[in-house]
Amino acid sequence: AALAFLKPGSLQLTALPPLSLYVHFPWCVRKCPYCDFNSHEVKGSFPEEAYLDALRSDLEQSLPLIWGRKIHTIFIGGGTPSLLSAAGLDRLLSDLRTLRTFGTYKSGVHRPTFSDIDMQSRRWLIDRMTDAGLTATIDGVGNVIGRSCVAGPKLLMGSHIETQPYGGWLDGAMGVIFAVEMARAVAEDPALAGRGVDAAAWADEEGHYFPFLGSLSFIDNISEDDIDSARNKFDGTALRDALSLAGLADLPRVRCEADRYLGYLEAHIEQGPTLDTMDQKIGVVTSIVGSWQ
Secondary structure, three states: OOOOOOOOOOOOOOOOOOEEEEEEOOEEOOOOOOEOOOOEEOOOOOOHHHHHHHHHHHHHHHHHHHOOOOEEEEEEEOOOEOOOOHHHHHHHHHHHHHHHOOOEEOOEEOOOOOOHHHHHHHHHHHHHHHHOOOEEEEOOOOOEEEEOOOOOOEEEEEEOOOOOOOEOOOOOHHHHHHHHHHHHHHHHOHHHOOOEEEEEEOOOOOOOOOOOHHHHHHOOOOOHHHHHHOEOOOOOOEHHHHHHHOOOOOOOOOOOOHHHEEEEEOOOOOOOOHHHHHOOOOOOOOOOOOOOO
């Protein structure tokens, strides 16, 4: 049933607002390269009447799950186009696969913070941000930040590109490359003129030297003494020495400009089976578990 995934009690609301339904036709007149749904191009006549009859029956059977709520609006369409163009999606996947080549190990990646291969990937990322129209820099703790030049409101997006030892190739990387491509898409969309996206790759989120080093530095929540005392948890290398060897020691640390951003958004690959077992493509994190290695 169209509403079978709704179960009483699954939404903890103090009041139940009216429903708005989006009805998607699973057949499109023309198969779009960027459709959000698994649509199929029509072969022959469009079976609209038969589909609507089936939909009406489906909704009537599901009415008890609506709990007496009014249906405010019904949208009928063939799918919601993604903000990313077909070329943008291809570029996003290509960039993710290229980033994977920096430290490929079996089916994953080994790219420790401030290693030679990590610094190569950060320099490559600066080029990708620049190509997307951002002003890109690397700061004194290794954060790579691409800034939009628009004067209007901006959203900050990002994640990290160093990896856990012999880790997954999409962990962190997806959020960074997605941010870069979203910055390009927003800049190219006339409907979003005057708005922008900044992209960031935070350094050492995985905690080889200091957990969340880059993001803590960005919000000015790590001291110089913290940096002085930090050591690599695997080989004991001092963070100051690692920054010097990476060519970052003389660079300033970039701090967040609080009035610059509407908010922060990070896309991340799920590291568990929930979405897969629910047959869902995307979700919003409501809780998280930290695992120490």
